[in-house]
Amino acid sequence: MTNSLERLQKVIAQSGVTSRRKAEQLIVDGKVKVNDKVVTELGTKVSPNDKIEVEGVQLEKELPVYYMLYKPRGVISSVSDDKGRKVVTDFFPEVPERIFPIGRLDYDTSGILLLTNDGEFANLLMHPKHGVEKVYVAKIKGIPSKEELKKLLKGVKDKNDVLKVIRYKVLSTDKKKNSMILELTLREGKNRHVRRMMEQLGYPVLKLKRERYGLLTLDGMTAGDIRPLSPKEVNQMRNLASK
Template sequence: MRLQKYLALAGVASRRASEELIKKGQVKVNNRVITTLGIKINPEVDVVKVDDTPVLYKEKKVYLLLNKPKGYITSVNDPHNRPTVMDLIPGIKERLYPVGRLDLDTEGLLLLTNDGQLAYRITHPKYKIDKKYLVKTVGIPSPEKIKSLEKGVLLTEGKTSPARVRIIKVESSRRWAWVEIIIHEGRKRQVRRMFELVGNPVTRLERIQLSFLTLEGLKTGQYRHLTLEEIRLLKRELGILG
């Protein structure tokens, strides 16, 4: 975050007046006088003072659950000007970041937050947070293929962790099936690559659950704030105090 923005958010002065304070040498970061505009700080780490008085500002933590449509990039911005998931939350003032990624053609449940600790723990395999996907495959995965997916398949960067897999529905002509898979990793295009490896490419992919969170009540493209109870339960599962 830019220093002048931090000062403005903390209520020290307006953005323009904060810039003047910096130019006059009245602002210190980690006890070093700053006179150059544009310097960035980390509010969680850096100590900011104005006239030797500490400036304290804690950004409000925001937790959103979005039902991502196809055709949106899971990114804060895109150099090619493609639509991003941030375009779907225009009314949110806080600077949020997607937790993990859903690729362009994947739909479904996506969390966005400015809580870095929670985001890190959700995406790290160490914490074993279940991610449930609904997969439409070309052909019907055989029992042997299902077992292979469950035990873990060898991708270029290593073997996948054990998964839970079950066939939900088989089309009458047996040309395709709906398959449910639960994993706790988040490698790039992991689910698609796993099914391609066993010979049943994916034609549609939707994440329908993350831990206990589901898409219930959310239409495609809609989002909602997590409830206080959901935040509390999620933090407890992740071992986050407070």
């Protein structure tokens, strides 16, 4: 917090408790107190000296931290799992801050996943209108024609969604194994986006990895590796999302 007044939902998000959007809902639901009084007005501003409680827990300001994980397959993109499966925060046993994943990768998808305690930063990157590029490499069953692949640019309908890519590139074709490896660039990331899109075309995904997120790549990393983002990388990601 700074010495000036800040919107309550922004302060909650910056504390790492949750995203700004969820913070707004908590305020509306009457689950936030300022100086022991329930506050439900979204325009409320607070100072660094105000006592803030979220669902009965007093807010403690954490310094923002930013990490990248090379998520292996078979890991849940969550901070906990009621079935006891491995989750992404298990790779950060020595990080004291309450970090959470920015978005998610499917259980069977590997690659770049960012984690932070900065709700504002997470919300900025996840918001659909900001469209930070994400590059995936997918191994698919079958060999689609050029005409079929062009449908990826126009968009493929699945339920209420139109799923598309902004670019694609054929990396290799294996006629013996009847498979193809594609590089797919997205600006949005709907639930199971790539898998649903390819299934609608009739070419199910056999293996999927996110190899680039904005300017970030997996260079020098192997599955399960983690590393902090540099201040320069954090600023670059902010700038990409703010364009």
